[in-house]
Amino acid sequence: MLKRVLPFFLFICFFQVAQAQEMRFTTKVSATSIALDEGLQVQFMLENARDANNFQPPSFKDFDVVQGPMQMQGTSIINGARSDYVALIYVLQPKHVGSFTLAGATVRVNGNIVHSNPVTIEVVKGNNVASAPSSSQRVGPAGPAGGGENLPDGVLRKGENVDAKLRKNIFVKVVVDKTTLYEGEQLTATYKLYTRLPTSSSVTKVPAFKGFSAKDVELPNPPQASEEVVNGQVYKVFIIRKTLLFPLQSGQLELDPAEVDNQVKLVQLSANGRKRVKDPFEEMFGDAFDDDFFNQQGAEYVTVPYKIQSPPLMITVKPVPANHPDTYTGAVGNFTMDASIDKTALTTDDALNLKVTITGQGNVNLLNAPKINVPTGFERYDPKVTDNIEKNSNPLSGSRTFEFALMPQEVGDHTIPGIDFSYFDPVSNTFKTLHSQPFNIHVTPGKQTKHEKEDFSVGKNELAPIHHTVLHWNKGGRLFFGSGWFWLLLLLPAVPLLWLIFRKRKEDYNVQNASLLKHRYANKVALKRLSLAARYLKEGKSKPFYEETSRAIWGYLSNKLHIPFSDLSKQLVMDKLQQLNSDRTAPLFELLDDCEMALYAPAGGQGRMQQTYQQAIEIISQLEQDLKHQQV
Template sequence: MYRKILILIFAGLLPGWLSAQLSFSTLLNEASVGKDDYVQVSFVIANAKTISGFVAPNFKGFSVVSGPNLQSGMSIVNGVLTKYEGKSYVLKPNAPGRITIQGATAVIDGKKTQSNNVVVTVSDQPSGQPQGNLNPLFGQRDPVDDDEVNEEYFLKPGESIPLKIRENLIVKLDVSKTTCYEGEPIVATYKLCSRLKSESKVTKRPSLGGFSVYDMLQPDTYQPSVEKINGKFFNVHVIRKVQLYPIQAGTYELDAVELENTVRFVKLEIEPGNRSGMEQLLQEYMNGMVEGKPEEHVITLSSKPVTIKVLPLPEEGRPADFDGAVGSFSFKSSLLRQSVTPNETATMQVELNGEGNLPLINEPSVKWPSGLEGFQSRVTENTDKTVSPIRGLKLFSFPLTAAKTGLYTLPSVSFSYFDPKAKAYKSLKTDSLTLIVKPGVANKPNILKALTGKREDGGFNWSILFWLLPVLAVAALGIVFVKKKPVVAR
């Protein structure tokens, strides 16, 4: 049977963790497949002390292509440590339809337990999507050959341990580009690529000075992948993936990440030669028929630093209102209400849509016409930082008031940005807006509003309070003076 060797990676140094609860789950890599596709089912036991008597279901409606394939490992999500063991099978459906796979049974911590049932929908189409070999635990299609990976688990007589580790365990830094403009993002991905059974933890985090840094992956949502390096397939775990926005021109070096790796082998006492395949060798070792002893080696590996050259934005053609925006954008403005009464707050919204260094863009400059008083904007963002450049919108809400009635024209607002694809500056302008300030309740004295200081829109009317405070102060002094005036006897 195939024995799958999987990796444990700690994405950072953790102060401590909690142990997760016992579970026995049936997992599918795909719930819907074509009639010619393969489906993989995994029976995973988490956080068990003892496991015995595992019995797989009969897989009615399927032909077993491979299995059982053994897995084991650990994961830490949000500080919770999960230890797991499992068996998986690659199946081929015999006919279209909805097929139920019954749960497996096992004696876990002395108690007979059954995992959940799962349903596979098999369509009449030849294939739902392209498939390769499957990585059971993570639901990944894994082209790594089982025999090829398992062979790395064994140390043959005379093999160099440091060389074997360095050829099969690689820490690397990939970048989307090495040259960019100020404000143009670079995607940097720190990876652990492994063909070995190892436990790894970060001992030195990279310094990313000179950039605004935005993480693109959440540790609890990431799935491992497979990558071909030097002609061999590796299981790849992302340590960190970020997009970097350079703050100013210059040459910068992205630091290396450093990992301490504990690698486990089985050292064979005799050379296996060609007497059996690796599958048979693994089976014999697990049954105690091959002499060998476990070995553990600790090695520290690091990625190579990468140099980034950041170009200055061109001076030629730079608009006067340019304020550092880089990307591709659209721009518009609107009034939440077309008409208000004097001293009532209106709101002009300026909306910036597109992709680029959105979080770093400042509010646009607004020239308020005579008779209107504008205030600093309230900024809201709705962006997706898992894509590069960052995509979404940024909304600037400007409050404004008018003391007198009338028709006010709000001039257009301009915005300029640099487009790194076109290598040119571009300028946008919103349409002008008309605000009507008409006579209303706000023109008349209102004792309740004056005392509470509230506007009709629910906000606090600071202008009323400003004028009311001196009057109240004078009245209070008058009352005190009257009370303290001595009574003259007549």
């Protein structure tokens, strides 16, 4: 009995060892059904073969070879059984829709030709794939049990087109939250860098944002990556710039491209460092069981320079409706208003502080002062403007405060009418007006009033003393009656009345001819604002300097050309100047564009600021001469 059992037992042991060392040559694919625009990964794996050569892949006539062959080898141990394997991997792109069969590959093992199994692939339109790849179908740098991952995208295969690889795996684009909006409405533009490759990138050109007022959002440093899926591929995404834009004019405006320089690091593989390559399986057997793909002999890192830019994007800007109220000054968004005074009773020696704060979301940084109707008896000065913008708010949020100093000139009770502030709400597509309560002011005389004249006349209950001396008449003296002093004292009470009449007529003239006065004093106002810009220039404050310079020029144009600030646009100014035969249009808008660009891409330092200041003075002076003798 033992003699019969022992040979059978030895046969079983021998069979198991032989089975563990059985040679296999198989074909595996990443999926059996794919879309026409998807890639297919094919892996030919040879296990437990000690002498293999003369590998021949099947015909790929219905596919384009995107990558390959990529080489892979290693060892796996499953349930104590060791298996050595080598593999070649191809990435294919189908040419057309249909059902295609990939015939098996062939390889010579120990002098015998061995065939791998054929595989049928179904190619369909779109992304409606019939069946997803199973774990046994997935291919990549893994053992014969499957379950590996795709090889890194940062590997530059021998003969691979570098430009095509870079175009596919790294690009930059601008993403906006809307492409159609109103003048003054916020537009958020985000410039993103998409990459599947390791790269060191720097922004070399920022967009100028012509026709917009721009405010950048502060980004984390160093940049933080996120992931997005584009056309079925996962990309690392870096935000290189995020800007809140407020269009200053209507029409078609273009977002200029952003340019990015990249230094892309790729792994370049050669033929394993050998001078002569006969067969890919021979190469892999020559360096047996090296499982670290990137440390293969013949692999080296190369840095490829690659410059990219985002495609330009057109934005449609609509003008706000024409039926805006008289109190509208260009505000777009959603706002509230608070108005207050610091005192209700004061003397003619004091100043009254009227504070108006506009709070909300929208073009807060572009708000103009509301119209204040100051009663007769007060002198008003230009407001002090203070901004309180929430950092990195989106939409832009915060407040702008206007502080008016009012100097009382007359005693008595006065009323400052309620303040009206209008804005356009793009959500409801309507104008809305905010109102404040009126302010009652009581003014008393201050210490700097005129002293009353001393009265030396006789009192009512007093008797004039009797003079006993003889009075002598001087015939040569002039009589007081009819003298110059007589007429002066006679007309003196009429002087205040005449002054009040003159002032009233002047105020009426100013109200009726406000536009004419703005035109007449436009140059003076512009130079006054430029004097503030000169102070910022002296202090080296670049951003306030360019803001004040731009504000001075736009304010000058609004006043000089009789264009309400809310209707102001480059096109309207250009039309006006062309009607007046002025040839200052090109340098004017070039200066304004330079101011806008310098706000968000500062360069040139003090020298550039000085040049901008001189250009602003020259252009305003030249426009003043051009328009001086013309009817605007």
